[in-house]
Amino acid sequence: MQTQDHEQFAHAVLPSATADEFSRQEFVKSYKKHLATQVSPNTKVVYDTQIKPAFEKEHGRAPKNRHEIRKAMNGNNHYQTWSSLLRTSQEMMWKSCQVSVERQLGDLIAASKSTKSAGGTLKLDPNLETPRYHTAVDIHCQPGGYHTEIVDDDVAAGAVYDRAVYVYAMGQLGPMNDDMGASTVAYLKHAYPDLAPKRILDLGCSAGHSTVPYQAAYPDAEIYGVDVAAPMLRYAHARCESMGVPIHLSQQNAESLDFEDSSFDLIVSHILVHETSTAAFRNIMKECHRLLSPGGIAVHVETPPFKDMNDFDAFLLDWDTYNNNEPFWSKSHEIDPPSAAKDAGFDPEKTFEFMAPSAFEAAKAKRTNVFQGGDFGGGGFWYLYGFQK
């Protein structure tokens, strides 16, 4: 994998980095690339030449699934080393971005308050309860998760996330971290060329990375984003406004939203589902059904599901469940869209699944197709599934 040929797109609230901070973040990015290209592939070699033959000798058959592979690999030195290095890269990534945000937090908060020009809105709800699936663990080792606030008008979680996503993805989401939204838009334009949504809702919009591309794609639509985390929304609001993109953001739980029935023509989510509990997923799908107008479309974007993958790749992709504070990762990659459609009240016949090519061609060309976190697996493809009402 070569080094990327762009830097992150600057906007009013993107944290700056001193030379030391920047080189620390760049180190994490290079370190992750080194793991993906030089260390991770040998895990397969170790499996094929040592672990699988030993398993076959003992059991008289090959491992049946990713769980048996994981149990067999857990004691292996090479796997342990790779796993430990990858976990370390995750912790280093957060730290390298956090230090820089802490240094300039006052300035970022001031900038977030003064950046209002595009016509978007922000509605926070200090009484909203953060779901237990976010308070029980620091999701993907992000210190304090998305929701923690330390000072008034805090934007730190959003600022850290914006930089950390760029480092995590090794630049492969593009300069604006918007590859998931852009890839989904490209799919929708192709599959539903007549779709002209008047109102679009992005669930779990975070810093608004994926929300923004819908504005250029559907310039006549009103775009809404919801998230449970206030610091993400404050940051998203300032970021979108400074980019001239009007988005209406509100702090709400996607399981129970305050919008009227049938009030959206397009509902999207990007890597939200794997961070919600199984019960929450069901509630969110039901909300999608309630909120969509007849003929409206809901699309959910994730990394590829296990079902179309060989067991070894599935084992590698499942690493996050056991090692990266992603308790719902495994289950979310086993979702069966037609069953989910039926549960939520959609017609299962109107379910779709699609592997959407990355819209960010440069990133696609450089992806390793190693199912290691941050490379997103799938060789530059996003897994989209959804329903038409």
Ligand SMILES: C[S@@+](CC[C@H](N)C(=O)[O-])C[C@H]1O[C@@H](n2cnc3c(N)ncnc32)[C@H](O)[C@@H]1O
């Ligand atoms: C991985 S981030 C999403 C990234 C974002 N969609 C993007 O494409 O850049 C998950 C986000 O979902 C939010 N979230 C999780 N559960 C939620 C829920 N039940 N309702 C609303 N937001 C939720 C989290 O606060 C977090 O900001």
